[in-house]
Amino acid sequence: MSALSEFEIIEKYFAQQVNRRDVIVGIGDDCSIVEVPPANVLAISTDTLVAGQHFPLNTEAKAIGYKALAVNLSDLAAQGATPAWATLALTMPEAKEAWIEDFCRGFFTLLNQYNMQLIGGDLTRGSLTITVQVHGFLPRKKGLLRSGAQPNDGIYVTGTLGDAALALQCLQEKISIPGKSLPPLLEKLEYPKPCIAEGGILLDIASAAIDISDGLAADLQHILDQSGVGARIELNQLPLSDETSNLDPETAWRLALSGGDDYELCFTVPAHKLETLESIFAANKLKRITRIGTIEKNSGLRILHSNGELLNLDHKGFLQF
Ligand code: ADP
Numbered sequence: 001m002s003a004l005s006e007f008e009i010i011e012k013y014f015a016q017q018v019n020r021r022d023v024i025v026g027i028g029d030d031c032s033i034v035e036v037p038p039a040n041v042l043a044i045s046t047d048t049l050v051a052g053q054h055f056p057l058n059t060e061a062k063a064i065g066y067k068a069l070a071v072n073l074s075d076l077a078a079q080g081a082t083p084a085w086a087t088l089a090l091t092m093p094e095a096k097e098a099w100i101e102d103f104c105r106g107f108f109t110l111l112n113q114y115n116m117q118l119i120g121g122d123l124t125r126g127s128l129t130i131t132v133q134v135h136g137f138l139p140r141k142k143g144l145l146r147s148g149a150q151p152n153d154g155i156y157v158t159g160t161l162g163d164a165a166l167a168l169q170c171l172q173e174k175i176s177i178p179g180k181s182l183p184p185l186l187e188k189l190e191y192p193k194p195c196i197a198e199g200g201i202l203l204d205i206a207s208a209a210i211d212i213s214d215g216l217a218a219d220l221q222h223i224l225d226q227s228g229v230g231a232r233i234e235l236n237q238l239p240l241s242d243e244t245s246n247l248d249p250e251t252a253w254r255l256a257l258s259g260g261d262d263y264e265l266c267f268t269v270p271a272h273k274l275e276t277l278e279s280i281f282a283a284n285k286l287k288r289i290t291r292i293g294t295i296e297k298n299s300g301l302r303i304l305h306s307n308g309e310l311l312n313l314d315h316k317g318f319l320q321f
């Protein structure tokens with residue numbers, strides 16, 4: 001591919017790392033061989049990022065490396081799994097060493113943060129596309145699913161919503177947010193923090209969970225569909241950052257409901273576990289959580305203004321963002 005051969009690149013950039021004891025054969029053979037702890041099962045997820053489609057073409061390599069893994073970890077978090085291993089299929093137009101080095105800086109920083117090991121992958125020439133697969137552990141017969149929500153469960157989200165979408169909009173339209181600089185928002189777009197610790201705790205508390213990648217309204221709807229329930233949420237409860245709460249409320253709500261790339265968790269909690277939930281999150285160094293509504297028996301998502309009026313999604317074009 002360049003001065004370095006495919007195998008030299010793998011050896012130099014991808015094979016050098018800490019070894020987990022459960023990796024029997026890592027990078028370098030036809031397959032990797034790994035061991036799952038007794039009484040555990042594997043949670044597996046994969047996501048692809050395509051340049052120009054999932055991130056702007058001028059995104060720095062470090063952010064691409066970080067985010068390619070982060071969006072996958074977000075799926076493990078949503079199911080309450082403990083991250084263990086990853087594979088990386090990297091397609092690049094050319095092998096620029098400086099770019100690969102920068103990419104690895106982002107990728108391995110996050111990988112090491114969770115004591116994960118890269119156990120294999122592929123390297124091919126083509127337009128820039130990154131596919132990561134992650135593997136995590138779950139105690140047998142556990143795992144947070146989308147299908148467990150029940151009427152009267154509280155609906156919660158982690159962090160704040162709409163920031164990444166606002167950052168992307170600002171980048172695309174080359175505008176700055178009134179009175180604010182972009183960096184904190186850009187951090188939310190390029191370096192989303194996967195909710196691994198939060199998901200692990202929710203494994204024993206939540207009745208259903210999903211990670212928010214396509215916007216709260218769309219992702220909560222998956223929980224509602226798969227659980228066979230409906231919900232009401234309150235607009236004035238949506239957690240906004242300093243940046244989004246500076247905008248006019250309609251714009252902020254639209255970003256929070258329909259903006260993508262949040263990588264926060266949306267989860268439901270039965271009434272008898274609400275106290276445990278609030279006290280655990282208050283006592284530990286975890287992301288903030290906010291109750292935004294309640295699961296109801298009647299299907300459909302009802303979004304309410306503070307005066308009790310329903311938000312009309314069709315008229316406002318909320319879901320066409
Ligand atoms: P094969 O031809 O059998 O598919 P490759 O020649 O593609 O194997 O890869 C050689 C070894 O390097 C394999 O163990 C593979 O998993 C690993 N590998 C290839 N590309 C990457 C990568 N980008 N990151 C990590 N490991 C990789």
Ligand code: MG
Pocket residue numbers: 122123
């Ligand atoms: Mg190959």
